[in-house]
Amino acid sequence: MPASDVGAPRGPSRPRVIALAALALHRGAAGLMLVLAVLAALVFCQKSFAAEPGDVTSGALLMRARDAKTGGGDQVIEAVRLGTDIDMTVSGLTVRTRVTQAFRNDTGHWVEAVYVYPLPDDGGVDTLKMVVGDKVIVGEIKKKAEAQAIYDAAKAQGRKAALVEQGRPNMFTNSVANVGPGETVLVQIEYQAPVAVSAGDYSLRVPLVVAPRYTSPGAPTAPDAMAPIVDPRVHGKINPVTIIVHLRAGFPLAGVSSATHALDVRDERGGKRITLAKGEVPADRDFVLTWRAAPLAAPAVGLFHEKVAGEDYVLAQLTPPIAARATAPAPRDIVFVIDNSGSMGGESMQQAKASLDYGLAHLKPGDRFNVVRFDDTVTVLYPGTVPADAAHLAKAQKYVAGLDADGGTEMIPAMAAALQDDHAGETGRVRQVVFLTDGAIGDEQGLFDTIGANRGRSRVFMVGIGSAPNTYLMSRAAELGRGTFTHIGSTDAVEEAMRQLFDKLESPVATNLTAVFEGTDADLAPAALPDLYRGEPITVAARVGAMKGALRISGMIDGKPWETRISLKDAEAGKGISKLWARRKVTDAEVARSLAQISEEEADARVLKLGLDHQLVTSQTSLVAVDKTPSRPAGAPLARADLPLNLPAGWDFDVLFGGARHPSADGQAEADADQQIAGLDLPQTATDGPMLVMVGLGLLVLGGLLGAGGWVLSDRRRTA
Amino acid sequence: MIPVRAIQGAARRRLPFLVPAALVAAVGLALCGQGLWIPAKAALAQVLLERAFARSVATGRPVKPWPWADTWPVARITFPRLHHSVVVLDGASGQALAFGPGHVAGTPDAGDRGTAVYAAHRDTHFALLGQVRPGDEIEVARIDGRHVRFRMVAAQVVRWDASGVDPHAPGRALALATCWPLDAKTHGPLRYLVWARPTL
Numbered sequence: 065m066p067a068s069d070v071g072a073p074r075g076p077s078r079p080r081v082i083a084l085a086a087l088a089l090h091r092g093a094a095g096l097m098l099v100l101a102v103l104a105a106l107v108f109c110q111k112s113f114a115a116e117p118g119d120v121t122s123g124a125l126l127m128r129a130r131d132a133k134t135g136g137g138d139q140v141i142e143a144v145r146l147g148t149d150i151d152m153t154v155s156g157l158t159v160r161t162r163v164t165q166a167f168r169n170d171t172g173h174w175v176e177a178v179y180v181y182p183l184p185d186d187g188g189v190d191t192l193k194m195v196v197g198d199k200v201i202v203g204e205i206k207k208k209a210e211a212q213a214i215y216d217a218a219k220a221q222g223r224k225a226a227l228v229e230q231g232r233p234n235m236f237t238n239s240v241a242n243v244g245p246g247e248t249v250l251v252q253i254e255y256q257a258p259v260a261v262s263a264g265d266y267s268l269r270v271p272l273v274v275a276p277r278y279t280s281p282g283a284p285t286a287p288d289a290m291a292p293i294v295d296p297r298v299h300g301k302i303n304p305v306t307i308i309v310h311l312r313a314g315f316p317l318a319g320v321s322s323a324t325h326a327l328d329v330r331d332e333r334g335g336k337r338i339t340l341a342k343g344e345v346p347a348d349r350d351f352v353l354t355w356r357a358a359p360l361a362a363p364a365v366g367l368f369h370e371k372v373a374g375e376d377y378v379l380a381q382l383t384p385p386i387a388a389r390a391t392a393p394a395p396r397d398i399v400f401v402i403d404n405s406g407s408m409g410g411e412s413m414q415q416a417k418a419s420l421d422y423g424l425a426h427l428k429p430g431d432r433f434n435v436v437r438f439d440d441t442v443t444v445l446y447p448g449t450v451p452a453d454a455a456h457l458a459k460a461q462k463y464v465a466g467l468d469a470d471g472g473t474e475m476i477p478a479m480a481a482a483l484q485d486d487h488a489g490e491t492g493r494v495r496q497v498v499f500l501t502d503g504a505i506g507d508e509q510g511l512f513d514t515i516g517a518n519r520g521r522s523r524v525f526m527v528g529i530g531s532a533p534n535t536y537l538m539s540r541a542a543e544l545g546r547g548t549f550t551h552i553g554s555t556d557a558v559e560e561a562m563r564q565l566f567d568k569l570e571s572p573v574a575t576n577l578t579a580v581f582e583g584t585d586a587d588l589a590p591a592a593l594p595d596l597y598r599g600e601p602i603t604v605a606a607r608v609g610a611m612k613g614a615l616r617i618s619g620m621i622d623g624k625p626w627e628t629r630i631s632l633k634d635a636e637a638g639k640g641i642s643k644l645w646a647r648r649k650v651t652d653a654e655v656a657r658s659l660a661q662i663s664e665e666e667a668d669a670r671v672l673k674l675g676l677d678h679q680l681v682t683s684q685t686s687l688v689a690v691d692k693t694p695s696r697p698a699g700a701p702l703a704r705a706d707l708p709l710n711l712p713a714g715w716d717f718d719v720l721f722g723g724a725r726h727p728s729a730d731g732q733a734e735a736d737a738d739q740q741i742a743g744l745d746l747p748q749t750a751t752d753g754p755m756l757v758m759v760g761l762g763l764l765v766l767g768g769l770l771g772a773g774g775w776v777l778s779d780r781r782r783t784a
Numbered sequence: 785m786i787p788v789r790a791i792q793g794a795a796r797r798r799l800p801f802l803v804p805a806a807l808v809a810a811v812g813l814a815l816c817g818q819g820l821w822i823p824a825k826a827a828l829a830q831v832l833l834e835r836a837f838a839r840s841v842a843t844g845r846p847v848k849p850w851p852w853a854d855t856w857p858v859a860r861i862t863f864p865r866l867h868h869s870v871v872v873l874d875g876a877s878g879q880a881l882a883f884g885p886g887h888v889a890g891t892p893d894a895g896d897r898g899t900a901v902y903a904a905h906r907d908t909h910f911a912l913l914g915q916v917r918p919g920d921e922i923e924v925a926r927i928d929g930r931h932v933r934f935r936m937v938a939a940q941v942v943r944w945d946a947s948g949v950d951p952h953a954p955g956r957a958l959a960l961a962t963c964w965p966l967d968a969k970t971h972g973p974l975r976y977l978v979w980a981r982p983t984l
Contacts, residue, residue: 176954185830237952406854406879440852469879472854744901744949746942746975747876747888750963751905756819758969763812765807 073209131737150351152272154335155639156314156368157259157381159268161187164252176219177240177249186648189236190683191254193690194226201226203687205679207672211686216243226689228253230681256640256647261381261601266313270351291535304344307351308749311336313365314636316358324352366628369611376608376640380615380630383601384574393570395430396494397425397449399482399522402464403501405439405473408529413469415555416500416529420464422562423498427452434492435460438478439471447738448486475501476510483518495522497545502529503537509660511537511648515544522596523547525565540655546575546595568597572622579604583613584632589648593619605645611635654683802971822882826908829883833857833871840927847875855880858887860896861902861960862923863916869910885909888961891951894924895982897933899953904962906976910962912977922958922980934958934980943977956982 095178151162179379192203203226206214211227218225219241226237236253243249261266311320312335320329326341338353366381399509400423410579420435427433433456436442445463450456503526515524524545526538529552544547548568552561577593579602593602602617611632618627650671657667668684675685786874830847836849837857855873863871876886885904892898904910916922922934941964942948949959957979964976 407875409876409878414876439854472848472852563966566947744888744891744899744947744951744978746901746944746947746949746961747881747886747903748878748944748963748971749881749903749905749910749975750968750971751822751882751907753822753907754817754969756815756822758819760812760815760817760819763815765812766806767809767812769805770808771805772801774798774805777801778797 091221098299107442128575141329150305150307152268152270153310153639154259154268155312157261157366157379158368158637158640158644159257159259159636160254160640161257161270162252162254164250166248166250167566177243187257188643188650188677189228189230189253189255189687190643191252192226192228192238192687192689193252194240195250197250201689203228203680203689205685206675206688208684208686211688215239226687228681228687229684230683256403256643258603258644261383261603265354265356267300267352267354269307270307271630303666305340305351306344307338307340308463309336309338309353311338311355313355313357314368318358320353322351322353327353327370342470349387357505358623363522364412365634367615367632368641369632369635370638370641376420378608378611378615378632378635379605379638379644380579381602381603381642382617382628382630384577384621384626385620395491396496396569397427397432397451397487397498398493398569399434399436400424401436401438401466401478401482401497401499401501403439403468403473403475403478403529404437404467404471406470407473408504409469411555412502412529414501415469415558417464417467418558419500419527419529419552419562421461423556423566424457424460424464426455426566433460435463436478436482437464438474440474442470442474442477442481444481452462461659466559471500475503476514479511479514479524480518483515483524483571484520485520485522488520496547497519497522497524498527498565498569499524499541500527500529501538511541512544515541518641525550525569527552527561527565543594543655548597571597573597573627574619576621576623577602577617579615579617579631581606581608581613581615582629584611585609587649589652591652593690605641605648607642607645608632624633643678644675646680650674650680650682668697729769787901793905800983804837812910824909825882826884826905830909832869833884837871837927841925841929844928846927849883855883855886857884859902860929862925863912864921866912866915866920866922868912870904877902881905885960891949893926894934894958895926895930895956897954897956898951899949899955899957899959900924901949901951901959901961906962906964906966910960911966913960913962913976914966916960916978920958921983924958932956932958934947934982935976936980940977941980942975943973943975945973945976948976958982 082649116481125645147166150166151164153160162172190205194201194203208229211229215225215227222242225241226241229237229239238251238253240249257268260269307325310332311317317336320327320336320338325345327342329340330337330339352708368379370377370379400420402420404413404416408416429452431452433451433452435445437445445460446456479497479499482499485495486516487493487495503547522545524542526545526549528538528549538551539549550561551564552558574596577596579588579593581588586608588606590604593604596602604617605614606615613632615630615632616627617630618625620626653662653667653670653674656662657664662670671682671685674680675682681687691718785923788905832849836847837860839847840857846858848856855875855877857871858874859872860869861872870885872879872885872887873880873883874887877890879926880886882902885902888901888903891901894900894902906913916936916939918936918938920936922936924932924934926932947961960980961975963972964974965972968974
């Protein structure tokens with residue numbers, strides 16, 4: 065129950081209480097008290113605190129040490145991050161990123177360092193190098209269990225080892241065993257990712273947000289294991305980021321800009337060299353770089369080619385010519401589905417209602433609509449879609465306003481009801497289903513099957529509501545329903561998110577897209593192309609038998625057939641295409657697994673083979689670093705020449721490895737409030753019970769007083 | 785003998801007081817009832833949850849406590865020193881928390897890698913969290929049959945949106961959360977966190 069209900073005695077009775085208060089005020093002092101009580105109750109109403117999911121948003125190194133003295137469990141402390149250098153090379157449509165970060169073990173223990181790193185969704189990690197003290201460790205791709213075993217063995221033997229595992233698809237965990245006291249760890253990972261293209265803007269994003277600090281659970285009991293506290297005033301100096309981007313866009317540039325950081329752009333051979341204007345910046349926000357093609361130079365088609373291990377890989381990208389709509393959009397049929405199950409209680413329900421209200425308010429004359437609500441039961445407001453006229457809309461708005469969150473979540477009958485098309489033969493109109501839910505269901509497969517079997521001409525647009533919607537379910541369902549997934553995280557964001565969604569709903573769309581290679585055999589990824597909205601490009605990666613023939617892409621744009629051909633001869637040289645292709649094949653296998661098109665074993669086997677063949681960290685493969693380089697004689701300083709890593713420009717190696725400088729030596733104080741970093745958000749955990757009882761008792765007493773007072777007063781008047 | 789008209793006169797004069805008085809008292813009574821229903825519902829639900837939990841352990845798969853429920857038992861937390869145990873539900877939505885502590889989404893199960901977080905109302909299921917002291921044992925029985933023993937190591941007060949809890953942190957920590965201050969009557973931004981570690 066939202067807190068705003070506290071003390072306000074149930075909606076309908078409130079006016080009566082106020083009228084009553086006015087009457088009593090007229091009569092005497094008791095009335096004044098009553099008004100005060102009502103006011104006090106209203107003052108206690110507070111905004112409820114919606115929980116947002118916490119997430120690791122940047123690389124953070126945690127040190128883990130066994131505390132022998134207390135015999136307790138693991139102590140986890142965060143290492144101070146000394147610096148980050150990011151070196152990116154954009155080659156056409158791919159970007160290769162090398163992230164180098166240096167950390168120091170400031171504890172007096174031998175520790176295991178655990179490093180969590182978020183990457184762009186399509187990023188694939190393929191290289192890991194690490195310098196721990198005087199050891200250089202190079203990672204190798206192995207089967208996940210095998211890698212874990214190798215790592216565990218090395219860890220037990222006291223040897224240095226590193227392991228990179230994939231947690232969620234865009235989250236990687238890197239563990240390093242046996243880091244000595246005072247040692248500095250230099251971590252370098254490399255990954256390949258596609259460049260994002262939208263409406264002619266090319267962009268890349270690097271997650272840089274300051275790492276959440278882990279508050280060690282046992283800190284008070286083991287003070288010597290506590291992490292040094294970073295003073296925010298010097299934070300910028302000890303957590304600096306340098307970024308360099310080598311931009312080889314493949315076309316004349318109209319402009320390079322960043323909405324997040326000031327840039328320094330210079331020409332270099334083959335393209336531009338982009339650095340931060342300030343040189344070093346604190347890692348307090350993500351870095352986003354955007355570039356545009358010069359007018360008329362914008363390539364309608366991009367085609368890149370790479371030969372790896374005797375195989376040819378191509379990456380093609382083109383933007384279908386979807387024109388802006390000159391006339392008003394054709395009338396549509398829209399079915400809104402709203403989840404009012406118990407898990408939507410509170411803030412989520414408000415967001416869902418606000419979103420649906422927005423949708424209803426933006427229907428146009430000529431549109432038809434319907435509303436479906438569900439918990440463990442389903443109600444369809446109208447027997448079929450009805451014209452969006454004032455009477456129908458008013459009834460729908462009133463109906464939505466009266467919904468309460470309660471009961472279970474049976475999504476499948478609701479989806480089936482929404483997909484039931486009473487005008488199935490009509491081809492002139494678009495039929496869209498806008499599905500508002502938090503996706504808290506167990507039977508995901510059942511929902512996918514329902515969409516696959518019943519979608520007909522409908523497109524399904526999933527709108528994820530609340531702090532932690534089931535994004536996996538939503539994006540898959542939207543993909544199957546050939547629509548999109550929109551996430552609304554807070555009530556403030558409803559307007560903006562729904563506006564964007566409605567723009568999409570009204571824009572023309574390229575459908576039934578297929579890509580076929582003519583003249584050569586090819587293995588395409590992704591296997592099926594999604595529908596595209598205006599400004600969105602088609603991207604196809606493929607392994608081809610020979611670099612000859614052409615790629616034919618065809619489909620329907622706004623109901624009219626469209627086709628184009630690209631000759632493979634015109635391909636330019638590109639980098640990292642095989643890895644991108646493999647990464648997409650991995651995604652295809654994971655999708656096929658989730659749709660139960662292939663068995664778990666089959667999916668695992670496919671992912672494993674792709675991971676091993678293309679040296680990628682996947683759900684089945686990990687990077688494990690064995691201690692290959694012979695140990696340096698004890699005490700011998702590590703010289704710069706011994707380092708196989710490219711030390712970032714501007715870094716002073718002696719400062720990094722020489723010791724001495726530790727910015728927070730005096731920082732062993734308790735963390736103060738402004739240093740506490742977000743972490744997981746906690747739910748509201750107070751009931752309205754005590755408050756209700758308190759206010760209730762207060763009102764009972766007042767009622768008694770009022771009654772007694774009235775009795776006495778009227779007696780007195782009679783005698784007078 | 786009092787004249788009939790006099791009675792009518794007195795009643796008429798008293799009416800403007802007695803009617804509002806009765807109404808105010810009725811609203812007060814309704815609020816009290818509603819307020820008392822919350823702990824009663826919380827206690828009643830635990831009986832049903834206990835049954836569903838036992839069936840879940842026996843069958844090895846989640847069992848809904850009642851057919852229209854939106855959640856299901858995932859574990860039982862026991863505080864041996866306080867002779868108290870509660871059945872925990874999946875998810876920490878307001879709806880679930882009315883019936884039992886919730887396992888906060890996005891955190892691992894107790895005993896798995898990471899930090900498992902369970903939250904409950906300070907005035908019902910976690911009313912006793914203030915009495916749990918460092919060194920106390922906390923046992924978690926999961927529906928997959930695993931029993932994990934923890935020992936409380938620390939407690940802290942944090943803001944709900946700056947908890948510092950990292951669900952993916954190394955180790956196998958347990959965090960129990962409720963609202964702070966424990967005896968407050970209104971909602972607030974502070975949370976009380978009890979940290980525990982597995983006993984080796």
